[in-house]
Amino acid sequence: xxxxxxxxxxxxxxxxxxxxxxxxxxxxxxxxxxxxxxxxxxxxxxxxxxxxxxxxxxxxxxxxxxxxxxxxxxxxxxxxxxxxxxxxxxxxxxxxxxxxxxxxxxxxxxxxxxxxxxxxxxxxxxxxxxxxxxxxxxxxxxxxxxxxxxxxxxxxxxxxxxxxxxxxxxxxxxxxxxxxxxxxxxxxxxxxxxxxxxxxxxxxxxxxxxxxxxxxxxxxxxxxxxxxxxxxxxxxxxxxxxxxxxxxxxxxxxxxxxxxxxxxxxxxxxxxxxxxxxxxxxxxxxxxxxxxxxxxxxxxxxxxxxxxxxxxxxxxxxxxxxxxxxxxxxxxxxxxxxxxxxxxxxxxxxxxxxxxxxxxxxxxxxxxxxxxxxxxxxxxxxxxxxxxxxxxxxxxxxxxxxxxxxxxxxxxxxxxxxxxxxxxxxxxxxxxxxxxxxxxxxxxxxxxxxxxxxxxxxxxxxxxxxxxxxxxxxxxxxxxxxxxxxxxxxxxxxxxxx
Ligand SMILES: Nc1ncnc2c1ncn2[C@@H]1O[C@H](COP(=O)(O)OP(=O)(O)O)[C@@H](O)[C@H]1O
Ligand SMILES: [Mg+2]
Numbered sequence: 001x002x003x004x005x006x007x008x009x010x011x012x013x014x015x016x017x018x019x020x021x022x023x024x025x026x027x028x029x030x031x032x033x034x035x036x037x038x039x040x041x042x043x044x045x046x047x048x049x050x051x052x053x054x055x056x057x058x059x060x061x062x063x064x065x066x067x068x069x070x071x072x073x074x075x076x077x078x079x080x081x082x083x084x085x086x087x088x089x090x091x092x093x094x095x096x097x098x099x100x101x102x103x104x105x106x107x108x109x110x111x112x113x114x115x116x117x118x119x120x121x122x123x124x125x126x127x128x129x130x131x132x133x134x135x136x137x138x139x140x141x142x143x144x145x146x147x148x149x150x151x152x153x154x155x156x157x158x159x160x161x162x163x164x165x166x167x168x169x170x171x172x173x174x175x176x177x178x179x180x181x182x183x184x185x186x187x188x189x190x191x192x193x194x195x196x197x198x199x200x201x202x203x204x205x206x207x208x209x210x211x212x213x214x215x216x217x218x219x220x221x222x223x224x225x226x227x228x229x230x231x232x233x234x235x236x237x238x239x240x241x242x243x244x245x246x247x248x249x250x251x252x253x254x255x256x257x258x259x260x261x262x263x264x265x266x267x268x269x270x271x272x273x274x275x276x277x278x279x280x281x282x283x284x285x286x287x288x289x290x291x292x293x294x295x296x297x298x299x300x301x302x303x304x305x306x307x308x309x310x311x312x313x314x315x316x317x318x319x320x321x322x323x324x325x326x327x328x329x330x331x332x333x334x335x336x337x338x339x340x341x342x343x344x345x346x347x348x349x350x351x352x353x354x355x356x357x358x359x360x361x362x363x364x365x366x367x368x369x370x371x372x373x374x375x376x377x378x379x380x381x382x383x384x385x386x387x388x389x390x391x392x393x394x395x396x397x398x399x400x401x402x403x404x405x406x407x408x409x410x411x412x413x414x415x416x417x418x419x420x421x422x423x424x425x426x427x428x429x430x431x432x433x434x435x436x437x438x439x440x441x442x443x444x445x446x447x448x449x450x451x452x453x454x455x456x457x458x459x460x461x462x463x464x465x466x467x468x469x470x471x472x473x474x475x476x477x478x479x480x481x482x483x484x485x486x487x488x489x490x491x492x493x494x495x496x497x498x
Contacts, residue, residue: 024095024299026051026058033293034058036265038066038074038239043281043292044267047329048309048464049300052267053085053419056241057093059265060101063239074238074262078103081244084397084412085419088404089243106252110220113235113259119223122213130216134158137204145197162202166218167249168279169225171206173199221251228258241265244419246272250279257286270318270325272461274415274454296327298464300421302336304489305470309463311486316460317453339463339470342493343478347431350475351386354426357471358392358409361424370409371397371422373462375429375437380411383428414458417465425466427459430474430482435459456481 026034033055036042042059046052056078063076078101080086086103093101114120125133138158142151150157170176177195190198209215215223224231240260245253245268256264264286281288298306306329313319318326344350354372361370372394374380380396387394387409394409397416404410404420412420414435429435436455439448459481463470472490474482 024054026054026096027297029293029295030055030058033295034062036293038063039262041264041286041288041291042266043288044265044295045292045325045327046267046269046295047298047327048269048272048461049298049421050295051299052269052295053080053089053243054092054096055295056243056265056267057089057101057103058096060239060241061093061097061099063263064099064101075236076101076239076241077109077237078241079106079109079243079256081105081247081419082416084404084416085243088420091403091405106248106256107217107220110224110252110255113224113231114220116235117227117231119227121215121219125209125214125216131155131159133208134162134201134205137201137208140204141197141200144200148197150194150197158198158201161198162205163218165202166216166222167251169222169251169254171222176202218249218251221249221255224255225251225258228255231259235259236261238262239265241267243267244269244272246270247275247418250284253279253284253286257284269327270323271313271316271327272418272457274418274457274461294327296330298329298332300467301332301464301470302334302468303331304336304338305463305466306332308339308470308485308489309460311489312456312463312481312484313460315484316456317449336468339466339472339490340493341472341474341482341490343495344473344475345495347429347475350428350473351382353473354383354428355386355390355392357426358387358394359390361469362392362409365423367407368423368468369405369407369421370424370426371417371420371465372409372411372426373414373417373428373465374411375414375434377413379429380413384411414462417462421465421467423467424469424471425462426471426473427462428473430459430472430479432477432479435479435481456484 030051033042033044036059044052044055060076060078063074066074078089080089080103083105086105089103111120135155138151138155142148145151165171165176168179170179173196176199177192209219236259238261240256240263242248242253242256242264245266248256266286266288301309310329316326317323319328342353344353358370358372361368372383374383377398380398384394384396392409394411395403397404397410397412397420404422410422435458436452440451443451463472471493472482
């Protein structure tokens with residue numbers, strides 16, 4: 001144990017050296033995105049922290065201002081991926097201006113259209129209730145296909161397959177039987193006959209939703225696609241600006257393209273694709289040839305953090321294959337402490353370490369934000385309890401909750417951390433079986449590769465949330481991703497035993 005405390009000098013030094021940014025001035029490249037032809041679609045591609053969200057907000061303001069100049073003018077809406085992200089973007093917007101803009105999630109926008117058109121269901125099922133309904137459909141179908149091997153699959157298989165089908169608007173058997181499943185991820189090998197079985201489950205689930213006048217969240221887009229021609233003008237938008245578009249479903253992007261009168265501005269980074277969406281812009285009918293701009297400088301993280309994250313990212317298939325969507329990060333000039341890796345013996349020692357590190361960071365940087373990122377909600381609860389025992393009052397940044405930019409300790413999952421930023425970040429649970437999760441059984445080789453790529457991207461996303469200092473915690477058995485990183489780029493914090 002380091003005598004200067006668990007964190008050591010390296011990670012705390014620099015924390016206070018970096019000035020807090022208030023108002024920011026956009027770079028030339030960012031400004032070009034903002035002022036790009038308002039009548040044309042634009043794709044803003046950029047690495048983590050390059051200002052994609054910032055640019056979207058500024059372009060939205062720009063488009064609204066054009067309206068004021070012209071007397072009557074367009075309606076403008078920004079779509080954020082989640083509620084915490086929409087809160088963060090609202091706050092982010094305060095660094096560049098004062099005009100307020102309308103920021104919503106896709107679901108909230110879709111719900112208001114469904115509601116206005118009297119298409120809303122009695123209720124929306126999600127979480128456990130939705131899984132229960134899927135489980136029932138699996139049971140019922142199982143009687144028809146007795147002994148079929150697919151029924152040995154875990155519920156997560158059916159859950160993901162149904163999500164994927166709805167996300168691609170595959171609603172009838174004919175389409176399903178013809179759709180290429182490559183890149184589907186976490187899937188078992190599926191034969192032509194298997195598709196009949198899966199579709200039977202899918203159909204039963206849909207019928208039971210319909211019978212109870214229910215929808216799940218993935219239905220919103222498909223119902224709107226079905227009624228696209230009837231959506232009245234006052235429920236459409238002239239300009240839609242979509243953040244983190246790489247993780248929207250194809251069906252959701254189709255709705256956006258369909259209800260948008262003039263221009264779509266899409267911010268995306270395929271290297272941060274953490275849901276198995278797998279679409280091309282062309283498949284959605286959005287022609288962005290010659291209409292794409294690229295931001296390759298981060299304004300968020302220090303060069304030490306970017307270097308380490310890039311050393312992991314080199315293993316992403318889209319980096320290895322030199323995919324045209326891949327953007328290598330330019331090294332920022334902002335410098336800070338080297339990231340630190342701790343390797344506690346087990347999850348309990350990890351909890352103790354987390355509470356020790358967080359206390360130390362709080363003491364040294366009371367005005368800063370500290371993000372603690374974990375794999376599951378269960379683990380977040382454990383960390384929460386552990387921190388409360390030592391007098392720290394963390395805030396969970398999940399779903400609706402959380403003010404990301406106010407000083408303090410924020411707990412979030414790998415998935416919910418997307419798009420956010422913190423001065424200091426603790427990336428926890430870097431163990432085999434946690435990140436990466438347990439390998440899905442009986443998977444085709446291609447699917448396993450895609451699955452692993454998504455797991456790796458979760459880590460890349462988590463690391464690039466850090467502005468000043470980054471701590472990685474890898475309880476044994478240590479995650480294989482640690483070996484993929486260049487060990488010269490982090491400091492070894494040691495095993496840390498209690
Ligand atoms: N031109 C700039 N100058 C200084 N800071 C900037 C600039 N552009 C963005 N930032 C800051 O960089 C951070 C990351 O911006 P964000 O828009 O969240 O990036 P992205 O959405 O690409 O991940 C934010 O703190 C933002 O205020
Ligand atoms: Mg963003």
